[in-house]
Amino acid sequence: MDFLFIADPLESFKIYKDTTLAMMRAAQGAGHRLWFCQSCQILWKDNFVVADCQTVAIKPSGTSWYELGEIEQRKLNSFSAVLMRTDPPFDIEYLNTTWMLSAAVRQGAVVMNNPAAIRDHSEKLSITEFPELIPPTLVTRELEAVQAFHQQHADIVVKPLDGMGGMGIFRVGPDGLNLASIVETLGENGARTLMVQRFLPEISQGDKRVLLIDGEVVPFALARIPQGSEIRGNLAAGGKGVAMPLTDSEKRVAERLAPLLNERGLFLVGLDLIGGYVTEINVTSPTCFVEITEQTGFDVAAFWLKALEKRLSLT
Structure with a gap:
């Protein structure tokens, strides 16, 4: 299969923990062909949505971890799947990209997460749909x-x-x-x-990232635990990531939301929970694959790829 990853510049990846890179490694290891472009390289041309994209090969070691091929222009509906992995912020250009991707979906492209579903689910405001689950x-x-x-x-x-x-x-x-x-x-x-x-004082035990993949719940969460006097558990803010099994209450919340969100076209979701409360529903570019895999042995990228291959075999 040919997978197009729409992502931030490859040189910006934090290769020791990048989830998109983990996805790429898993897909390449299974024999799939990888393609890469940035969102600015998505075009409407000759009545089709196309991408100025390049093949990308993930190298095992060395100073450069990837090798890019020549730029080619391909219709998005010619790929087995298009994976939207551009990081927030969700600004006007991100929104423009989702509209372009929606046009590609109308032309038969398989885009995950579905761009219309991304637009409909503000990562913060979407929690208001579930008032009984939020603080x-x-x-x-x-x-x-x-x-x-x-x-x-x-x-x-x-x-x-x-x-x-x-x-x-x-x-x-x-x-x-x-x-x-x-x-x-x-x-x-x-x-x-x-x-x-x-x-929520329970933040001291961590802001837990729970991953939902094709309606299934990954059995381990990554607790992002604030350090020192900091209140933010986010890894980008210095939080410490500790993987741990889901509690029964966390599992109940996740299992309730997973099939519902999946039906809406959200193949990969990152729920954020503090003290059992849902605080965010991340749908743009959920992360934490690597940390969970390294600390628990549960290969999240392999789980994701198996689900993706199964989904594509049914389309």
Whole structure:
């Protein structure tokens, strides 16, 4: 099979832990042919969605871990599967790419995750569909609403809707110190919508990433545990990743959401749970394959590839 990976520049990959690279290695090891392009190389041309793409071979060792072929222009519907792995932020160009990919789907391309499903599932706002599974949450542009929420819950977290990797997350304790300043700055004086949630002390045990693949639940989570005085468990913010089996309650939540999200075209999902509460539903470029595999022996990339091959054999 021919797989096209739409991703960030290969030289930007953190090769010791990159999930997209783990996917590529698994697919190449199974005999599939890999192709690569960036989202800026997706074109509408001669009434088709095409990509200026290159074959990519993953090398076992050395200073350069990949080898690219010559640029070729291919229709997206000529690939066995197109894997959208561009990292957030979900800006206007990311949105434009999903519209192009939706056009490719209409032309018969198999794109995972489905671009329409990506658009329909804001990684932060999509949790509001499941209010019984989330912590007390407020979404607003209004400072007064945030202040009232703080008065009710005393200890809160404020974050932008388009942040990633823990960027822009602030905790405001019972003293309310700098609350107005934080909201005004993050919200650009009411121009941007913010999410506010009750602070969950269970973050000390980790912000757990639970992977859903083709409606199935990976049996291990990666707990991203904050270090020192930090409240953010995100690995990009210095959190320590510790893989562990899912608890019964985490498994129940994941098994409830997995088939539902899969039916909507979300083949790979990363649920974020703190203390059993769902805090985010990641659908753009979920990660943590490598950390879970290395610490538990459960080969997440192989699990993903087997599910992908099975799905493609049915289409």
